[in-house]
Amino acid sequence: MAGADPPGATTSQARGELALRVGSAIVLVPLAIGAAYAGGWPFAIFWSIAALGVAWEWCTMIAAGRPALVTGLAALALAGTLMPAHPAAACALVLCGAAAAALLAAPPQDGHARSAWAAAGVVYAGAVLVAPIALRADASLGFAALLFLFAIVWATDIFGYFVGRWLGGPKLWPAVSPKKTWSGALGGAFGALVGGTSVAAFTPTANLFAIAALALLLSAVSQAGDLFESAVKRRFGVKDASHVIPGHGGLMDRLDGFVVAAVVAAMIGVARSGLANPARGLLAW
Secondary structure, eight states: OTTOOOTTHHHHHHHHHHHHHHHHHHHHHHHHHHHHHHOHHHHHHHHHHHHHHHHHHHHHHHTOOHHHHHHHHHHHHHHHHHTTTOHHHHHHHHHHHHHHHHHHSOOOBTTBOHHHHHHHHHHHHHHHHHHHHHHHTOTTTHHHHHHHHHHHHHHHHHHHHHHHHHHOOSEEETTTEEEEEHHHHHHHHHHHHHHHHHHHTTOTTOOHHHHHHHHHHHHHHHHHHHHHHHHHHHHTTOSOSOSSBTTTBSHHHHHHHHHHHHHHHHHHHHHHHTTTOHHHHHHOO
């Protein structure tokens, strides 16, 4: 057939994509863990840069316009400087930035409400900034909470990727993400269970039965975050948020599951132990 891929092209492409993913992980995973271990300003700077990148990708994807983009980036940058010492003020700045971006965004075009999408992008990027820093600020278990969260999200991605490719089967949501399968989703949940409980086993205050249930919950919301980002990209006709990470696309493509899982984890921690000790509230059962 004219234009068809030659035999083995698909396999070679998949291997090349996997190699890029592994190479990117070799660079990014130590950076993320090192920043989490350092805590304080290095950690805040790391996630501020991630939030700014996500905001740029989102506004570019929806064509929000330069005024909305600049406003959102300014609000996030200022929130990043305030977050370690004044989390409430940082959250307020994110919301104000979202409101300002909505006012400055281009009017609706082609049926897309640019103002609402611009505001949502600043809030989404703000969650990338606020949730992990809030968890790490807990002096007692902040680092352990981040390792727990990393293990769940990364294991969900890894197990989901390989189990889905190995077993295949019915699609999870073909209209939004045609490659994701139910077998991959279940494999990802199993990986999260193993990864999360393995990390929590080194935390003396952890009840492993509660932690296992929490790992499954966070795996589910991580996968929901992945699907949400896929739905947003599909709505705006974009395959990748950007091309800054080889094999993964953009920062949004890499952080889509993490940001939702981090928000839910932070909310659980705050609900159980207050703003001062969210990581203890997450892990101590």
